[in-house]
Amino acid sequence: xxxxxxxxxxxxxxxxxxxxxxxxxxxxxxxxxxxxxxxxxxxxxxxxxxxxxxxxxxxxxxxxxxxxxxxxxxxxxxxxxxxxxxxxxxxxxxxxxxxxxxxxxxxxxxxxxxxxxxxxxxxxxxxxxxxxxxxxxxxxxxxxxxxxxxxxxxxxxxxxxxxxxxxxxxxxxxxxxxxxxxxxxxxxxxxxxxxxxxxxxxxxxxxxxxxxxxxxxxxxxxxxxxxxxxxxxxxxxxxxxxxxxxxxxxxxxxxxxxxxxxxxxxxxxxxxxxxxxxxxxxxxxxxxxxxxxxxxxxxxxxxxxxxxxxxxxxxxxxxxxxxxxxxxxxxxxxxxxxxxxxxxxx
Ligand SMILES: Cc1ncc(COP(=O)(O)O)c(C=O)c1O
Numbered sequence: 001x002x003x004x005x006x007x008x009x010x011x012x013x014x015x016x017x018x019x020x021x022x023x024x025x026x027x028x029x030x031x032x033x034x035x036x037x038x039x040x041x042x043x044x045x046x047x048x049x050x051x052x053x054x055x056x057x058x059x060x061x062x063x064x065x066x067x068x069x070x071x072x073x074x075x076x077x078x079x080x081x082x083x084x085x086x087x088x089x090x091x092x093x094x095x096x097x098x099x100x101x102x103x104x105x106x107x108x109x110x111x112x113x114x115x116x117x118x119x120x121x122x123x124x125x126x127x128x129x130x131x132x133x134x135x136x137x138x139x140x141x142x143x144x145x146x147x148x149x150x151x152x153x154x155x156x157x158x159x160x161x162x163x164x165x166x167x168x169x170x171x172x173x174x175x176x177x178x179x180x181x182x183x184x185x186x187x188x189x190x191x192x193x194x195x196x197x198x199x200x201x202x203x204x205x206x207x208x209x210x211x212x213x214x215x216x217x218x219x220x221x222x223x224x225x226x227x228x229x230x231x232x233x234x235x236x237x238x239x240x241x242x243x244x245x246x247x248x249x250x251x252x253x254x255x256x257x258x259x260x261x262x263x264x265x266x267x268x269x270x271x272x273x274x275x276x277x278x279x280x281x282x283x284x285x286x287x288x289x290x291x292x293x294x295x296x297x298x299x300x301x302x303x304x305x306x307x308x309x310x311x312x313x314x315x316x317x318x319x320x321x322x323x324x325x326x327x328x329x330x331x332x333x334x335x336x337x338x339x340x341x342x343x344x345x346x
Contacts, residue, residue, distance in 0.1 A: 003303060003304065003305055004303070004304055004305070004331050004335070005304070005305040005306070006304060006305065006306040006320075006321040006322055006323065006335075007305050007306055007307055007322065008204070008322050008324070009174075009204040009205070009261060009286060009287075009322050009323070009324040009325065010203050010204050010324070011324060012324060012325075012326045013208060014206060014207055014208040014244070015206035015207075015247075015248075015253065015257065015325065015326070017247050017253060018206065018207060018208060018243070018244050018247045018248070019208075021243050021244075021246070021247045022208075022240070022243050022244075025038065025239075025243055030239045032235075032236040032237065032238060032239075033234050033235065033236055033238050034058065034059060034225075034234065034235070034238035034241075034242070035238070036238060036239040036242055037242075038239050038242030038243045038246050039059055039238055039239065039241065039242030039245075040242070041242070041246045041250075042057070042059070042212070042241075042242045042243075042244075042245035042246040042249060043057035043212075043245075045245070045246060045249035045250050046200065046212055046214065046245065046249050048249075049188050049249055049254075050188040050189050050191070050192045050214070051187075051188075051189045052189060052192040052193075052216070054216075054218065055192050055214050055215060055216050056214070056215040056218075056221050056224075057212055057213065057214055057215075058212070058213045058215075058221075058224060058225070058228060059210055059211070059212055059213070059235075059238060059241035059242060059245060060199075060210070060211055060213060060228065060233040060235075060241070061209050061210060061211070061233070061235060061241065062203060062209060062210075062211065063088070063171065063173040063199075063201060063203065063211055064088075064093045064094075064096050065211075065231065065232070065233050066171075066199045066211045066213055066233075067088070067089050067093065067096070067097065067138075067171055068093070068096045068097055068099075068100055068231060069213075069227050069228055069231045069233050070169060070197050070199070070213060071089070071097055071100065071102065071136060071138070071169065072097075072100040072101075072102070072227060072231070073220070073221075073223075073224055073227040074135065074136050074167050074169065074196075074197065074220060075102050075135050075136060076133075076135070077101055078129075078132060078133055079102065079132065079133050079134070079135035079136070080102055080103040080104065080105050080126075080132035080133065080134050080135065080136075081097065081102055081103075081104050081105070081134075081135070081136040081137070081138050081169075082104075082105045082106075082107065082114070082118075082119055082122045082123075082134050082136070082137045082138065082166070083104050083105070083106060083107070083114070083137075083138040083139075084106070084107055084108075084109035084112055084113065084114050084118075084139075084143070084144075085106045085107065085108050085109055086109055086112045086143070086144050086145060087104075087106075087112075087138055087140060087144065087171075088140060088144055088171060088173070089104060089138055089171070090104050090106055091144075092144075102132075103132045104138075105122045105126070105132070105134055107119070107121065107122060110281075111143070111145050111147045111281045111282075112140070112143030112144045112145030112146070112147050112281065113139070113143050113145075113147055113149060113153070114137065114139050114157065115156075116156050116157060116159070116160035119137055119157070119160050119161070119164070119166070120160060120164070122134055123164045123166075134164070134166060135165075135166060135167060136166060136167045136168075136169050137157065137160075137161055137166050137167070137168050137169065138169050138171065139157065139168070139169070139170050139171070140170070140171035140172075140173065140174070141170050141171070141172060141174070141175060141178045142174040142175075142177050142178040142283075142285040142287070145280070145281040145283065145287075145289065146281055146283025146284075146285045146286075146287035146288060146289065147281055147282065147283055147284075147285075148178045148181055148184070148186075148284060148285060149178070149186065150185055150186065151185045151186045151190055154186065154190065154191075154194045154195075155194065157194075158194045158195075167196040167197070167217070167220070168194065168195045168196050169195065169196060169197050169198065170191065170195045170197075170198035170199075171198075171199065172191075172198050172199045172200050172201050172211075173199075173201035173203070173204055173211070174201055174204055174205075174285065174286075174287075175191075175198070175199075175200050175201055176200070176201065176204075176205040176254055176255060176257065176258030176261075177205070177258045177261055177262050177285040177286045178285060179255065179258070180255050180258035180259040180261075180262055181262055181284040181285060182262075182284070183284065191216075192214065192216045193216070195216060196215075196216060196217040196220060197213065197214065197215050197216065197217065197220060198213075198214055198216070199211045199212060199213045199214065200212040200214065200245075200254075202241075202244055202245060202248060205248070205254060205257050205258055205261070205325055206248060206253070206254070206257040206325045206326075207244045207245070207248060208240075208244060209240075209241070209244075210240075210241040210244050210245065212241075212245050257325035258286075258325070260325055260327075261285075261286035261323050261324055261325050261327070262284065262285055262286050262323075264286065264323035264327045264329075264332050265283075265285065265286040265287065265288050265321065265322070265323040266284065267332055267336065268288065268321060268323070268332065268335065268336060268339075269283070269288045269290070271336045271339070271340065272290050272339065272343075275340065275343055275344070277290045277291070277292065277343070278290070278291045279291065279318075280309070280310070280312075280318040286322055286323045286324070287320060287321070287322045288320075288321050288322075289309060289318045289319070289320055289321075290318070290319060290321070291312045291316050291317070291318045292316060292317065292318075292319060292343075293315060293316055293346050294315055294316065294317055295315075295346055296339075296342050296343055296346045297317060297319060299342045300338070300339065300342060303338060304335060304338075306319055306320060306321050306322075307319065307320045
């Protein structure tokens with residue numbers, strides 16, 4: 001077998017139904033810049049899935065773009081965003097947010113999540129006009145560490161935001177897998193009720209490219225299309241995003257794919273746990289972080305690609321394994337078998 005990659009959930013192209021839809025509608029003419037009938041329909045399906053007709057939906061091509069356009073549109077020049085130290089905007093976006101002129105105030109976090117106490121600690125430190133003014137709380141769900149917010153946690157974050165006059169923004173690059181976990185007590189509707197702005201990631205859940213930005217707070221999206229255009233996010237071929245989200249949301253494909261991704265990762269983590277393997281975080285989603293002997297990692301890397309995430313001690317490292325919407329059961333079974341053999345010999 002050729003080397004199989006657990007590096008991420010966007011290693012394949014797109015779900016075949018998306019390609020079929022793009023092909024089927026190929027010769028239908030449409031207006032540009034997101035004003036096409038496919039984007040309209042996709043927005044309608046997303047509103048239905050969220051049981052909330054009042055939200056506004058916009059499509060952009062990627063996660064970094066969604067984050068920087070939304071965050072820039074939410075803040076005045078002197079305002080700042082609060083995020084976990086591990087947040088994608090802080091670690092993996094090449095300073096894109098800072099390049100819009102806004103500071104990121106970081107809070108230490110072991111599991112990738114923010115807490116009300118962490119947010120309050122930043123607010124307490126920023127008291128006057130000699131400092132930046134915290135204005136937006138950035139959370140990602142699922143987080144960069146695979147963890148997920150419960151309904152109670154989201155409500156607590158909303159409360160601390162209201163108490164400190166902050167907007168709550170959710171990066172949903174991996175929202176599908178967060179909502180699709182077995183023990184989830186959060187719905188898309190809850191999210192539209194609790195956050196000001198969020199986005200639904202397509203890139204990591206079966207789309208070719210694309211993220212759907214959802215404004216839940218009706219006071220915040222005036223002139224948003226100007227921000228999109230100025231930041232290169234208003235695509236003439238917006239239809240490409242519309243067709244994809246229409247396909248993903250018209251009959252639940254989006255959640256089917258996310259459920260599958262989670263199931264594949266959880267099969268791996270359950271088999272590893274049964275062998276006594278410890279994990280960096282308790283992730284119920286499709287990104288898992290087992291801590292393995294370096295000797296085992298070396299052997300596994302001969303057959304499988306994945307990221308060695310962080311050094312744990314002199315002889316162990318945490319690795320990141322990500323399963324995608326298209327991971328087949330056969331390859332997961334083979335990985336579990338190979339891992340058990342290598343691990344039991346270590
Ligand atoms: C939580 C999160 N946000 C944003 C992004 C950025 O997405 P993109 O690479 O499409 O800019 C990623 C990508 O890995 C991510 O995991």
